[in-house]
Amino acid sequence: MKLSHALAALIIGGCAALGCIQAVTLEVKEGNSTCIKAELSASFSITYNTSSSTRTAQVSLPNSATVDTGSSSCGTDGSSPWLVAVFGSGHALGLSFSSNGSLYSVTNLTLQYNLSDTSVFPEANSSIVVTVESASVGIWATINTTYRCVSATTFTVGGATVTFSDVxxxxxxPGNDLSPTESVCMADKASTTAPSTTAATTTTAAPAPTPPGTPEQGTYIVNNSNGTVCLLAQMGLQFNVSYVSKSQNKTVQDFVNLTPNLTSSSGLCEASRATLVLTQEQTTALNFTFTLNSTTNKYHLSGIALLANWSDMTAPFSASNMNLNYLRSTLGRSYMCNAEQTLVVEPNFSLNTFRLHVQPFGVTTNQFATAEECQMDQDQMLIPIIVGAALAGLVLIVLIAYLIGRKRSHAGYQTI
Structure with a gap:
């Protein structure tokens, strides 16, 4: 849904004007059925200019916030579901969603604030309405479960920050009430992992797991709404994940390969953002987010998110990082790296790539454009060139020495 249709989203109000931070309940309905429901607290830190300085407004989402029924939607007719909350004098907060069938995620967080609201922005030198947004903020959950995150989580949105808590x-x-089954965010999992208070025992560290070998290279595509290919990827993928094991009753490190013939691909292509979602047998969902800088015409892998529910896990595993800077290349070119790369996402999750070739923007004729190779591939090509040049130099030195020696030996004989 376009921002103009979504009035997309913002929430602002100072404590004095709109009330201190508190939980707000918001619902999007279609008829008598609820399709989106949120119970959350939100606060905002927004920097704005006055005639003489720069100020920061600290505001929160008040309990008087209401759902904008004109901009909110359950996502019928192929459009994305939207939750748009409005309050105060022209402020709004918007969340759009997408799903690949096994999980759903917040794909866009939009904030709209009205600088003419003097109760929030005193002495602002502008009276315009500002809209800022952030894509793929890392809020994921399995379909038919409730996303829960009590811990405060802050997202940067343009020149503002948005902090959610008690979400x-x-x-x-599928029904009108939040599911009792929850997908818990990583921040909550970390905060509830308390140190043991039992007596110390001597334990032997388990040996590091042996990787299962080089993963098979898979080919994955994303199509535009008109059916043309907009994203191409070929790669072998291997997960390096630490999780609590049912069988061992402790945290273990595991290497797992993604199996291409069991994996489906989906995603979305936009002007400056492209996503690739890989789903394997309803147990693994991996999301790649690529971002294009329209000023420099450079793109990079900006986000990776994993949701896994493997048989030995005590609970579904989720991890995401939307502030990455991997796989950098130029618009109109693809990115290639045959060497093994390790993409660190979080301390408990990294992704190993093998024989990777990807192009998230500017795909034409369903084929990869000319590739920009990673530094590791360039170094590997440089080594044989250096060795070959050194051997050629050595042969040349031996040949020159031989010719000089032969000339000197002939000089010792005189013609009679």
Whole structure:
């Protein structure tokens, strides 16, 4: 849904004008059925200019916020589901969602604030309405479960920051109430992992797991709405994940290869953002987010998110990082790296790539454009060139020495 249709989203109000931070319940309905429900607290830090300085407004989402029924939608007719909350004098907060069938995610967070609201922005030197947005903020959950994150989580959105806390949220709801089954965010999992208070025992560290070998290279594509290919990827993928094991009753490190013939691909292509979602047998969902800088015409892998529910896990595993800077290349070219790369996402999750070739923007004729190779491939090509040049130099030196020696030996004989 376009921002003009979504009035997309913002929430602003100072504590004095709009009330201190508190939980707000928001629902998007279609008829008598609820498709999106959110219970959350939100606060905002927004920098703005006055005639003489720069100020920062600290505001929160008040309990008087309401759902904008004209901009919110359950996502019928192929459009994305939207939750748009409005309050105060022209402020709004918007969340759009997408799903690949096994999980759903917040694909766009939009904030709209009205600088003419003097109760929030005193002495602002402008009276315009500002809209800022951030894509793929890392809020993921399994379909038919509630996303829960009690811990405070902050996102950068343009010149503002948005902090959510005490969040219980579900989209694509099968019923009118939040599911009792929850997908818990990593921040909550980390905060509830307390040190043991039992007596210390001597333990032997388990040996590092042996990787299962080089993963098979898979080919994955994303199509535009008109059916043309907009993203191409070929790669072998291997997960390096630490999780709590059912069988061992402790945290283990595991290497798992993605199996291409069991994996489906989906995604979305936009002007400056492209996503690739790989789903394997309803147990693994991996999301790649690529971002294009329209000023420099450079793109990079900016986000990776994993949701896994493997048989030995005590609970579904989720990890994401939307502030990455991997796989950098130029618009109109593809990115290639045959060497093994390790993409660190979080301390408990990294992704190993093998024989990787990807192009998220500017795909034409369903084929990869000329590739920009990674530094590791360039170094590997440089080594044989250096060795070959050294051998050629050595042969040349031996040949010159031989010719000089032969000439000197002939000089010792005189013609009679």
């Amino acid at each position: 219980r949220l579900e989209a694509y709801m």
